Amino acid sequence: MKILFTGGAGFIGSNVVDALIGIGHEIVVVDNLSSGFRGNLNPNAKFYHLSICDxxxxxxxxxxxxxxxxxxxxQIDVRKSADDPIADAEDNILGSLNLLTSCVRFGVKRVIYASTGGAIYGDVQYPPADENHPVNPISQYGISKHTVEHYLYLYSALYGLDYVVLRYANVYGPRQNPSGEAGVVAIFATQMLTGQQPTIFGPGDKTRDYVHVADVTEANILALERGTNTILNIGTGVETSDQEIFDTLAEVLGYQGPPVYAPLRKGEVYRISLGCDKAREELGWSPKLSLKEGIARTAEYYRALAQRSPAK
Ligand SMILES: NC(=O)c1ccc[n+]([C@@H]2O[C@H](COP(=O)([O-])OP(=O)(O)OC[C@H]3O[C@@H](n4cnc5c(N)ncnc54)[C@H](O)[C@@H]3O)[C@@H](O)[C@H]2O)c1
Structure with missing residues (x-):
């Protein structure tokens, strides 16, 4: 299949692109490298250095x-979305609309959209939140990501454009940028490996649903053929606390020190996990990697990275 892939130089995108090329698909990447890296690009993908807004x-x-x-x-930074909601909406809403307009105009058969489960349900009323849970984003980013789901629904009804929305939980794994504001596994691993003390915001009991990028990649591959005009959570259904992430990484990396505990940051969801029965039924997907194994693999990646470019 010939697939146009936006964001293919980013963390999740580049992992999915590698897998798609590995199974023989032809990939055209569109990325403006605002948070992605040229080094993540698969050499067998055709690359256009361009914004989706262009x-x-x-x-x-x-x-x-x-x-x-x-x-x-x-634009994936929740804090940036609060500081400049217009720029966030330009990339995430107007850029997506520009993309969907071309999809309709040039007869694209199917769109697979990376949405977020972590940022659109708000503080969950019942964990794990399924796809029928009320949508109450508590960030501008959550609103901009969710808005695109409405356009997909509409464009499928108006123009017959098929879609699968994948609402990711907190994705972690190789190539996640440790200097971003999110991505606690990458951040803590890098800090532990470079002798910095990781910071936990709050007392450590804030929870997230962590899904490894290899499992997310698998969902993207299945969505090429399965699922019609549907919205699917992609997570594990398990809540993991910040403290558990810290402890698991410390054990794997042999880090001895304690974390710093800082005040909670505003606008953050306190507890969340995603129910993923629908993805199991419609895609035949379920996460394969346990947190322990996923963290061990991810820690190895950051260890190798730290050895190649030791802290100055
Ligand atoms: N990482 C997570 O836990 C998570 C959770 C839920 C949803 N998502 C979604 O998954 C997708 C990928 O996230 P990621 O974590 O890999 O982030 P990332 O920042 O590594 O990847 C995003 C990519 O999009 C590119 N990009 C940004 N704006 C662009 C524009 N206007 N035009 C063209 N390219 C542009 C960036 O350069 C980057 O390569 C995003 O849509 C994000 O909202 C991620």
Missing amino acids: KELSTIFERERPEVVHHHAA
């Missing part, structure tokens, strides 16, 4: 004629 995007569709679009490009 009007030029339609000429790429005209030239490439993709059958499927995987849409991972986004």
Whole structure:
């Protein structure tokens, strides 16, 4: 299949692109490298250094004629979305609309959209939250990501554009940027490996649902063929506290010190996990990696990275 992949230089996108190329798909990446890296790009993918907001995007569709679009490009920083909600909406809403307009115009059959389960349900009323849980984002980022789901529903009804929305939990694994504001596994691992003391915001009992990028990649591959006009949570259904992440990484990496406990940050969800029965039924997907194994693999990646570029 010929697939146009937005955000293919980013953490999740580049992992999915590698897997898609590995099973023989032809990939065209569109990425503006705002948070992604050229080094993440698969050398067998065709690359366009462009924003999804750019009007030029339609000429790429005209030239490439993709059958499927995987849409991972986004402004992903919750704090930036609060500081500059207009820029966040420009990338995440207007950029997505620009993309979907080309999808309709150039006869794309299916769109797979990387949405968020972690940022749209708000503080969950019942964990694990399934897809029928009320949507009450408590960040501008959550609103901008959710808005695109409405356009997908509409464009499927109006123009017959098929879609699968994957609402990810907290994804972790190789290539996650440790200097981002989220991504606690990457941040803690890098800090432990470079002799810095990790900071836990709050007393350590805040929970998230952590899903490894290899499992997320598998869901993306299955969504190429399965699931029709549907929204699916992609997580584990398990709540893991900040303290458990810290302790597991400390054990794997042999880190001895305690964390710093700082005050909670505003606008953060306190508890969350995602129910994923629907993805099991519709995609035949379920997460395979336990947290312990996923963290051990991820820690190995950051250890190798730290050895290649030791802290100065
Ligand atoms: N990491 C998570 O835990 C998580 C959870 C839920 C949803 N998601 C979603 O998954 C997707 C990928 O996230 P990630 O963690 O890999 O982030 P990332 O920042 O590593 O990847 C995003 C990519 O999109 C590119 N990009 C950003 N704005 C763009 C634009 N206007 N035009 C073209 N390219 C642009 C960036 O350069 C980057 O390569 C995002 O849509 C994000 O909202 C991620």
